[in-house]
Amino acid sequence: MNIRFPFLFLAVLLIAGCSEAGDREVGAPAGSPKRVDKPEPDERGIVREEPRFASSDRGLEEIMEDFAGSIDTFPTVDQGETTMKKNGRLYRRGLEDEPFTGTVVESFPDGSLSLSTTFYQGKPHGFQKRSFPGGVMASEIFFDKGILSGTKSKWWKSGHIREEEYWDGGKFRGRRLWDEAGRLIREEIVPAG
Numbered sequence: 550m551n552i553r554f555p556f557l558f559l560a561v562l563l564i565a566g567c568s569e570a571g572d573r574e575v576g577a578p579a580g581s582p583k584r585v586d587k588p589e590p591d592e593r594g595i596v597r598e599e600p601r602f603a604s605s606d607r608g609l610e611e612i613m614e615d616f617a618g619s620i621d622t623f624p625t626v627d628q629g630e631t632t633m634k635k636n637g638r639l640y641r642r643g644l645e646d647e648p649f650t651g652t653v654v655e656s657f658p659d660g661s662l663s664l665s666t667t668f669y670q671g672k673p674h675g676f677q678k679r680s681f682p683g684g685v686m687a688s689e690i691f692f693d694k695g696i697l698s699g700t701k702s703k704w705w706k707s708g709h710i711r712e713e714e715y716w717d718g719g720k721f722r723g724r725r726l727w728d729e730a731g732r733l734i735r736e737e738i739v740p741a742g
Contacts, residue, residue, distance in 0.1 A: 606698040606718060609691070615669055616650070623651035628664070637695070638671025648672075657682050669694065681706050705729050 616623065624641075631639050631653055638648040648671025655664040661684060667675035672695030679687045688703045697716040705711045709731040715722040723738035 606693055606696075606716075609675075612675055612693050612698075615674065615694075620652065620667055620675065625652040625654060628653050628655045636671075639668055640671060 613620065626641060626649075630642050631649060632642055632645065633639055634645070639653070640647070641649045649668050650670055651668060653664075653666050653668060654662060657663045659682070661682065662680055663682075664677070664679050666673055666677040669675070673690075673692035674694055675692065677688075677690040677692065679689075681687045685706060685708055686704055687706075688701070690697065690701045691699045696719040698718075699716060701714040701716060702710065703712040707729060709729060710727050711729075712724060712726050714724040721739060722741070723736070725733060725737075726735040728734050
């Protein structure tokens with residue numbers, strides 16, 4: 550009996566050590582999901598999670614290929630230098646024979662950047678980014694030739710995510726809302742079809 554007990558004890562330790570616990574939290578019940586390390590904050594201190602929505606729209610790389618060169622090679626103008634015509638396209642004042650391609654910016658009274666939107670042939674194309682005073686990101690919207698595409702994100706002034714809307718081909722597919730502490734408070738999904 551003295552020999553069986555240590556052998557039995559070692560066998561139990563060996564079996565427990567070979568469990569499928571993997572990356573689960575210590576003490577987590579079997580079958581619980583594996584622990585996922587939280588992503589690091591970006592340069593603005595905002596923690597962005599992986600997108601939870603897959604869109605059938607074109608990706609950023611494909612959309613930016615529409616520009617003949619780097620977006621930095623196109624003009625950047627103040628919003629006051631532009632005009633919107635009845636055809637729904639943006640034009641630069643004084644150059645109203647050709648729809649605007651480039652970046653339109655808007656600034657706060659202190660001169661800091663409030664809004665930056667890229668346009669291609671007069672339609673929003675690529676990112677539209679809006680900031681709070683002080684430079685904290687307020688919203689980020691993605692357009693594909695004037696059509697909302699992918700994830701539209703909004704943040705609280707604290708930098709926590711506030712809302713994500715999911716768009717596919719210009720159609721609203723759902724959204725998630727968070728409170729100021731970063732807790733998910735609402736989720737709405739529109740059935741495909």
